[in-house]
Structure formats: structure tokens, C-alpha cells
Amino acid sequence: MALLELRGLHKRFGxxxxxxxxxxxxxxxxxxxxxxPNGAGKTTLFNLITGTVPASGGQVLFAESDISRKxxxxxxxxxxARTFQNIKLxxxxxxxxxxMVGLHVRSRTGFIGSMLRMPAGRREERRLRVQALQLLDRLxxxxxxxxxxxxxxxxxxxxxxLARAMALQPSLLLLDEPAAxxxxxxxxxxxxxxxxxxxxxxxxxxxxxxxxxxxxxxxEVVVLSFGKKIAEDVPQSIQxxxxxxxxxxxx
Amino acid sequence: xxxxxxxxxxxxxxxxxxxxxEVSDTRYYLTQLTMAAYYCLLIIGLSVLMGYAxxxxxxxxxxxxxxxxxxxxxxxxxxxxxxxxxxxxALQQLGLLVSTQDIYGSSLLVVAPWAAALAAVCAAALIAxxxxxxxxxxxxxxxxxxxxxxxxxxxxxxxxSSYFGEADGIxxxxxxxxxxxxxxxxxxxxxVENYYIAWGVLIIGLILLRNLIDSRVGRALRAIHAxxxxxxxMGVDTARFKLKVFVISAVYAAVAGVxxxxxxxxxxxxxxxxxKSVRYVAxxxxxxxxxxxxxxxxxxxxxxxxxxxxxxxxDDAVFGLILIVIMLFAPKGVLSLNPLARVRAxxxxxxxxxxxx
Numbered sequence: 001m002a003l004l005e006l007r008g009l010h011k012r013f014g015x016x017x018x019x020x021x022x023x024x025x026x027x028x029x030x031x032x033x034x035x036x037p038n039g040a041g042k043t044t045l046f047n048l049i050t051g052t053v054p055a056s057g058g059q060v061l062f063a064e065s066d067i068s069r070k071x072x073x074x075x076x077x078x079x080x081a082r083t084f085q086n087i088k089l090x091x092x093x094x095x096x097x098x099x100m101v102g103l104h105v106r107s108r109t110g111f112i113g114s115m116l117r118m119p120a121g122r123r124e125e126r127r128l129r130v131q132a133l134q135l136l137d138r139l140x141x142x143x144x145x146x147x148x149x150x151x152x153x154x155x156x157x158x159x160x161x162l163a164r165a166m167a168l169q170p171s172l173l174l175l176d177e178p179a180a181x182x183x184x185x186x187x188x189x190x191x192x193x194x195x196x197x198x199x200x201x202x203x204x205x206x207x208x209x210x211x212x213x214x215x216x217x218x219x220e221v222v223v224l225s226f227g228k229k230i231a232e233d234v235p236q237s238i239q240x241x242x243x244x245x246x247x248x249x250x251x
Numbered sequence: 252x253x254x255x256x257x258x259x260x261x262x263x264x265x266x267x268x269x270x271x272x273e274v275s276d277t278r279y280y281l282t283q284l285t286m287a288a289y290y291c292l293l294i295i296g297l298s299v300l301m302g303y304a305x306x307x308x309x310x311x312x313x314x315x316x317x318x319x320x321x322x323x324x325x326x327x328x329x330x331x332x333x334x335x336x337x338x339x340x341a342l343q344q345l346g347l348l349v350s351t352q353d354i355y356g357s358s359l360l361v362v363a364p365w366a367a368a369l370a371a372v373c374a375a376a377l378i379a380x381x382x383x384x385x386x387x388x389x390x391x392x393x394x395x396x397x398x399x400x401x402x403x404x405x406x407x408x409x410x411x412s413s414y415f416g417e418a419d420g421i422x423x424x425x426x427x428x429x430x431x432x433x434x435x436x437x438x439x440x441x442x443v444e445n446y447y448i449a450w451g452v453l454i455i456g457l458i459l460l461r462n463l464i465d466s467r468v469g470r471a472l473r474a475i476h477a478x479x480x481x482x483x484x485m486g487v488d489t490a491r492f493k494l495k496v497f498v499i500s501a502v503y504a505a506v507a508g509v510x511x512x513x514x515x516x517x518x519x520x521x522x523x524x525x526x527k528s529v530r531y532v533a534x535x536x537x538x539x540x541x542x543x544x545x546x547x548x549x550x551x552x553x554x555x556x557x558x559x560x561x562x563x564x565x566d567d568a569v570f571g572l573i574l575i576v577i578m579l580f581a582p583k584g585v586l587s588l589n590p591l592a593r594v595r596a597x598x599x600x601x602x603x604x605x606x607x608x
Contacts, residue, residue, distance in 0.1 A: 090482070111468055
């Protein structure tokens with residue numbers, strides 16, 4: 001069975017049917033892209049998967065368990081990480097600390113243990129620091145470890161957000177427009193990064209507007225229009241699909 | 252070592268102040284410094300709630316009063332006429348009650364101060380937990396108003412209930428015996444001892460909170476403050492963490508209430524007043540929200556000045572004014588004001604606008 005499976009997902013906001021009976025699966029080890037014109041319901045779809053907004057109907061199955069009624073933090077602890085379209089880093093915290101929050105579900109020291117600085121907690125703290133630094137190193141961010149995260153350049157902030165999501169050691173990574181606001185060089189870099197993440201065994205589902213990036217890196221593409229799935233195929237076929245061309249370019 | 256430096260400096264300052272009052276024969280200052288330390292305990296707890304976790308409370312005087320009033324009531328209300336009742340006998344067998352004599356020689360049976368203190372702090376924690384579950388779903392102004400409502404309830408209950416002494420409050424609260432022969436009491440002969448007890452309690456409380464902030468939990472709390480949605484997406488159970496930090500800060504307030512009530516030998520409804528809660532929020536704001544050292548420093552200075560009567564009858568008005576001025580000119584606290592940097596920034600801006608124009 002697919003790692004992530006959407007079954008007849010619906011979301012209504014008042015009279016607006018933002019997501020209308022969307023079903024598809026994401027197989028393990030793939031990079032799958034969700035594309036569609038503005039307002040097609042892509043971000044809403046992400047919010048339904050991560051539990052940020054409750055679905056009006058349908059089911060989300062992640063690793064064979066139903067997560068439709070779960071809270072975002074529960075879904076995250078199952079190994080589903082995400083980034084945000086408008087970067088949401090923790091201000092007033094260093095890059096290192098941001099990534100260490102990503103390790104939250106991979107650590108367990110509680111309030112009492114923290115207040116008393118128990119030996120187990122201190123050992124865990126050292127482990128988190130080492131792991132976070134390794135992650136930053138891999139993404140070429142080690143020089144910025146002690147910088148305030150929100151003081152970095154835009155592209156670097158995106159990279160920090162990615163590092164933070166990867167710290168969760170997810171089996172599925174949801175990327176909401178990872179190339180938004182980046183120039184072509186940075187976009188190419190992000191593409192390489194996403195491919196390398198997949199090589200580490202992480203399945204990727206992304207929403208993206210940059211067609212060249214989508215066609216370059218994705219194994220499969222789902223096209224949404226006005227909340228409905230209108231196509232699902234490999235990138236080459238999507239580019240030839242009449243319906244998709246009509247939606248994007250008009251009649 | 253860098254972690255310990257501020258604590259060592261603080262301990263040094265506490266000892267130095269005591270020695271100065273000894274040499275200069277101004278020991279009476281120690282009374283207000285002792286009381287200020289207890290208020291500071293509440294203030295640093297509130298600082299973690301507001302500054303780090305980003306949740307406001309305008310009801311912390313309520314938690315202080317729950318601690319103070321309960322320990323005062325339990326240690327003063329005579330249970331002698333109920334001594335046949337099963338519950339009272341059971342408490343007596345458990346060693347939770349003490350029998351003494353009042354100043355007129357009639358016998359008294361009251362709850363032992365340590366048991367009363369424990370009950371009072373647990374009650375405050377339980378009430379904070381029950382209150383926090385619904386109200387911490389609220390944000391910003393709505394949370395402020397809900398906690399304000401709670402503070403008003405505690406104040407009116409204290410004022411209306413004969414068990415809590417109505418407008419007179421509760422007096423003749425006995426000393427709180429601690430281990431090593433120490434006792435929390437307002438006895439003049441124990442002034443130095445109590446000064447060190449108060450500051451000892453405050454410093455322990457400070458160390459615990461510093462550890463908390465500088466940990467996995469502290470990072471999660473700051474993350475909730477900065478970007479709740481992202482914190483949740485990283486697996487932080489935001490509702491649970493907010494609730495726990497709310498309970499911890501309520502416990503700090505209640506412990507402060509217990510100790511100060513035994514030190515003063517009583518408590519009155521003004522301690523539960525809404526203006527007290529506003530004052531605590533003002534002091535945290537002056538200290539710079541997410542700045543424990545700042546909250547501590549400002550807590551001592553302002554509480555001390557207020558207790559010494561520096562602000563006269565305008566006491567509450569001064570704290571209201573402080574809140575307005577801080578919000579307008581230094582929302583990150585007075586310690587963030589670096590006069591030189593400000594001057595430089597202003598000059599820089601002028602030059603820029605001249606070049607631009």
C-alpha cells in the first residue's frame with residue numbers, strides 16, 4: 001500500500017468547495033508534485049493532510065493508519081514533516097535551536113527533568129546538539145549555527161526550514177512551494193537538495209509553481225483545478241495532457 | 252561555568268547587601284527586601300509564562316492569594332470543636348495537625364504549616380490546571396480578559412467569605428517551621444535569617460526556571476511563542492505545554508503567597524486585587540518579557556520602592572504609568588535600551604533621510 005493515501009477528501013469553507021473529492025496515493029520512495037493554478041486548493045490539501053484544518057469528508061491514511069482525526073503534533077510524531085509556503089522559522093532563536101526543535105519528537109526530557117537538569121536530560125541535550133550540527137553541516141549551514149534564524153537571507157531561511165523538517169527524521173516530507181521567491185540558481189540547488197533527500201529514503205510530496213523544477217525532479221504529478229483532481233501521471237504525459245494545458249493556458 | 256556566573260553574582264550581591272545593612276545600621280531595609288524577594292518569585296514565574304511561552308495572565312495575584320489565604324486559613328482556624336469528627340481525627344493521626352495555645356491560654360488545634368502549605372500549593376496548581384484547559388485556547392486580549400475574570404473572582408471570594416476573614420483578611424498566622432531550625436516569621440530577631448530564607452527560595456526558583464528555559468522544553472515553549480503552527484508541525488503538543496507552564500507559574504505565585512503570608516503573619520484582600528496582577532505584568536514588561544534577569548532586577552527594585560512607600564499614595568497609579576511608558580518606548584524592557592545605540596541609530600536615520608531628500 002502507498003505510504004500516504006487520500007480517499008475522497010473534501011473541504012468546504014462556507015459555500016466554497018476548496019477540495020472536492022480528491023483521491024491519490026504517494027508510493028514510498030517517490031517524489032510527487034501537486035500542481036494547479038492559484039486557488040486550486042493545493043495548500044488546503046496540505047493543511048488537511050497535516051491536520052491543520054479538519055476535513056469535511058474523506059480519509060487520510062499514513063503508513064496504513066487513519067490520521068484524518070489526529071492533531072498536527074500527533075501526525076508529526078508519526079513521521080510526517082512539513083515546510084511552509086511563507087517560511088515559519090522561530091524568531092529570537094538561533095539556527096541551531098530551530099533545528100533542535102525539529103528533534104522534539106526524537107527526544108523526551110520533560111518539565112521536571114529539565115528544571116532539575118537530570119543527567120539523562122543533559123546527555124540527551126548533548127546528543128540533540130550533535131545531531132542538529134550534523135544536519136546543518138550536510139546542508140552547508142554550519143557557519144550560521146549561532147545566527148538568529150530570521151536574520152538570514154531568504155534562501156538560507158528556506159534551507160533552515162528544510163533542515164528543521166529533516167531533523168524530525170520523517171518518512172514523508174511535505175514541501176509547500178520550496179522554490180517560491182528563489183532565483184534560478186537557488187531553485188536548481190533546491191531541486192538537487194530534494195533529490196538527495198529522496199535518496200536518503202524519504203518520500204516527498206510537494207506543491208510547486210515552478211514547472212521546470214516540477215518536471216525535473218518529480219516522479220509523478222497530480223494536477224488540481226478548482227479543488228478537483230483533473231490529472232495524475234508521470235511528468236512527460238502531464239505536459240501533453242489537453243485538459244492540463246487548457247487549465248493552465250486557457251481555451 | 253558561564254551558566255553559574257549570574258547566580259554567583261546574585262548570591263554575592265545578596266550577601267553584600269546584608270553586610271551593608273549590618274554595618275550601616277539599616278537592618279530595617281531587610282524587611283522590605285525579604286518581601287520583595289517573595290514578590291520576585293511570582294514575577295519570574297510570570298516572566299516565563301509571558302516572555303518565553305507568550306501567554307499573558309492578568310490573574311496571578313489570584314494564584315498568590317490562593318496560596319496565601321489557604322495556608323493562612325488552615326493554620327489559624329481552630330478545629331478543636333470538631334476533634335471528635337472522623338476526618339479531623341484521621342488528620343491528627345497522620346500528624347498533619349498541631350495543638351497549641353492561643354495568647355489567652357485556650358487550646359488550639361490547627362493544620363501544621365507544612366501540610367497547609369502543601370495543600371495550598373496543590374490547590375493553586377489544580378485550579379490553574381482546571382482554568383488553563385479552557386482559557387489557554389484563547390489568544391492575546393481574550394486570554395488577558397479571561398484571566399482577569401479569574402482574578403476578580405478570587406478577589407471577590409476572599410472579600411465575601413467569612414472563612415477568609417472578609418475585608419479584614421486573616422491575621423495571627425503562626426511561623427512556618429522549616430528544617431535546620433529555621434522558621435519563616437516576621438519576628439524581629441529572625442530578620443536576617445528570614446532575609447536569607449527568602450533569597451534562598453528565590454535563587455532556587457530562579458535556577459530551576461533558567462534550567463527550564465535552556466532545555467528541550469524551553470525551546471518548545473519559545474517555539475510556541477514565535478510560530479505556534481510551526482511548533483505544532485514539529486510535534487510539539489502546544490496545548491499541553493502551554494498548560495504545564497501555566498501551572499508552573501501558578502505554583503510559583505502560590506509558593507510566594509504561602510511564604511509571604513507566614514512572614515507577614517497574615518494576608519488581606521488587597522493581595523488578591525486586580526491592580527496587583529496588573530503590577531506584576533508591568534514589572535515583567537519593564538524587565539523585558541523574555542528576560543529572567545531583567546524581571547528579577549526590576550521586581551526587586553520596584554517592589555522594594557513600593558514597599559518603602561516611595562510612590563506614596565500614588566502607588567498603583569505609578570505602576571499604571573510605568574506600563575504605558577514601557578509599552579510606548581521600550582516594549583522589550585528597559586534593559587534593552589542602550590542609550591548610545593539609540594543615539595547612533597537616530598543620527599544614522601537623519602543622515603539617510605538627508606541624503607535621500
